[in-house]
Amino acid sequence: MKLSCLIVDDEPLARAGIRHLLSQQQQFEIAAEADNGTDALRLAELHQPDIIFLDIQMPGLDGLNVFKQLANKPAVIFCSAYAEHAVTAFDLSAVDYLLKPFSAERFQQALFKACGKIIDKLSRSNEQAGQDSGYIERITIRDPGRLRIVEVNDISWIESAGNYVDIHVYSQQKSYLLRDTMAAIESKLDPAIFARIHRSSIVRKSDIIELRPGDKGDAEVVLKCGTLLTMSRRHRAALAELFGQIA
Known part of the structure; x- marks a missing residue:
């Protein structure tokens, strides 16, 4: 931007x-x-x-x-x-x-x-939008001397990166670091669209093309872009509506 x-x-x-x-x-x-x-x-x-x-x-x-x-x-x-x-x-x-x-x-x-x-x-505007709808529509990321506006509709998946979260934007095949926690970013996203599948991963449900169950209640999740993520046993209920009860 x-x-x-x-x-x-x-x-x-x-x-x-x-x-x-x-x-x-x-x-x-x-x-x-x-x-x-x-x-x-x-x-x-x-x-x-x-x-x-x-x-x-x-x-x-x-x-x-x-x-x-x-x-x-x-x-x-x-x-x-x-x-x-x-x-x-x-x-x-x-x-x-x-x-x-x-x-x-x-x-x-x-x-x-x-x-x-x-x-x-912009942050105040986003917070107000979140209060009105319950969930944010865009994320403001501070960079030295600039700011980036990431539309939530462009986010494919998010992973933990130490004190940051790494936001992967599928439309641009890029990722952006945001200083935030996974719990905080998860609370701002619509659970009907995004699912927490691991303590270090949040994914857009519509981007999932394949699920490969493991033998310990976990699973591998394959995205449209080819990215392979791990779904932990603890978070398997997050995708129950897509794949039924995962054994």
Whole structure:
């Protein structure tokens, strides 16, 4: 998942500088640019960016008033040559305040803060969705300088990996590490769709194509992708509705 950005500054060179810094970050994309506050509001409504880089002193509507009038508050990073507006900006819940000229390192720090705010917002949204439906629809995974959104519908199976769980996404033939426990992730998934078949494995039931019972009440579970998992005797009831009572 790439995060979309809106760059707002009346100075072409300032916009070009931010554009250049963002071009070095694969996880970000520029949705639009504006050189005045009025266009900034219009483009923010049109593109719904995740992050806005916002100058303060511009012709017509200034950056502070743009922020106040944003219908949906994204992560806003103010970029200004004037330090005296910083307190007001933070009072408005700005993510950061970059004082021009700023270094690439300082810019990176601001991006990290923006990612943190976006992750927190998505996490709250996911928690609310889980409370409404009982189960989550997507998982937010933190990576250094970025975040990944994994749709639950794309998950084939999950395995324990120390202090993490390894989420295998069949549509992309990839896996992603999430710092969580198997018990916690199991509680967030719909048991009608996923089954805990081992203390270290959770599987999407519809991905199972074969079951090979063992002689100790356990079994081997074969997935569509060819992955072979072990079902323990303790968890055999999880697949009873698919295969009947397993001897």
